[in-house]
Amino acid sequence: MTTPTPTVVLVHGAFADAAAWIGVIWELRSRGIPVIAPANPLRGLASDAAYVASVVSQIDGPVVLVGHSYGGALITVAGTEENVVGLVYVAAYVLREGESLGELQARFPDSPLTSSLKEWRYPLLDGDSAVEVTIDEAAFPAVFAADVTGEVATVLAAVQRPLAAAAFAETASAAAWLTKPSWALVAGADRAINPEVQRYGARRAGAVVVELPDASHAVALSEPTQVAELIRDAVRATSRPAHR
Template structure:
């Protein structure tokens, strides 16, 4: 009989981007995680509605064998908070400049909890068709304002590409309240961005403290996964090793 100690499998890291971004926003995070032996999935967040987006991410988790760590950026934090509620394979939640809602709270409500966000005036609304023949409103950040608003510490060239490739978010997704708060039962970790112009730092601190999250503050913009990927990787690995 072998007496060698067994090693628990490393969790799969599931990365969930937020509004005005896409999965490429995790590019600087993915390779360092893979280099440390983690399997990584960067989910394509639909950005259409909190319930449906969370159901999609939950389905992604269902298709992964073994434990998972869910990582959400921005609105992606709301998504993982709801998605993990019925997923017993999720071992940690990692919030990267993200919303950490309680039951009944929306992203828009939390944005306005404390002053400091300048996002609203930089967005441009547009209409998109719905299956019932009606239309909904989606938001993008004006390309000429994207650098200063979303990614002030990213190079101008990189921010220009991010502005062009940004994914629009349905306004209803930002308005929809969370139906669950999985951070009440799953350990939470939070990277807080002190130079954030989307989610005020006081809002981030409030949410992280309420969730009893292990928190780290960095002097970064909302696009911290692009401008400071090392700090993001360090927190994810910490969460994955617990």
């Protein structure tokens, strides 16, 4: 007998929403692969990972978790859910247990993203406030979406979703890639996450790596067929005939 086709759960990163997966979703569904793309709260690593894990736990059957950018940190933690059978990192952070985004990034030269962040404040339930960040709209096209049309990049800059600044310092409570197979797509022209950060994390996780040398951070939008093909590789590898 064969195992059921895994459901693909696409987790977007900071400064974006689930619509960034639109081309990838079309590619996967056109090939009969079930897929959902939940909204990522972007309020902190622990709470966001717990939310992703809650979505995964309510899906019947196996799941392939896919994370873009900051979403990679989330699937690293949420991927410990029992029904997760594979992890796919797309221009993403691949953390180890006890490591933060800030610690991983500090090993490598800063990307242009670092100097392009704009701080905002948002209210907390206790009446206090906290800092969240977006990318300066003028810098957004070059930093995040250099290989999509200028018109699309401008719209993406206007609708970007902020990330709580505290997320950069929170540490991963687990590293699912220690026990789950992983795949990674490195965006070679990424100006948001240094490609060396992506390569290092993918190598450390023992991931199957595909690199697109000219791809920007918005690779899921600019190269949906290539991204979907890597996800299909993960789905095929985790849907092999099972022994009775």
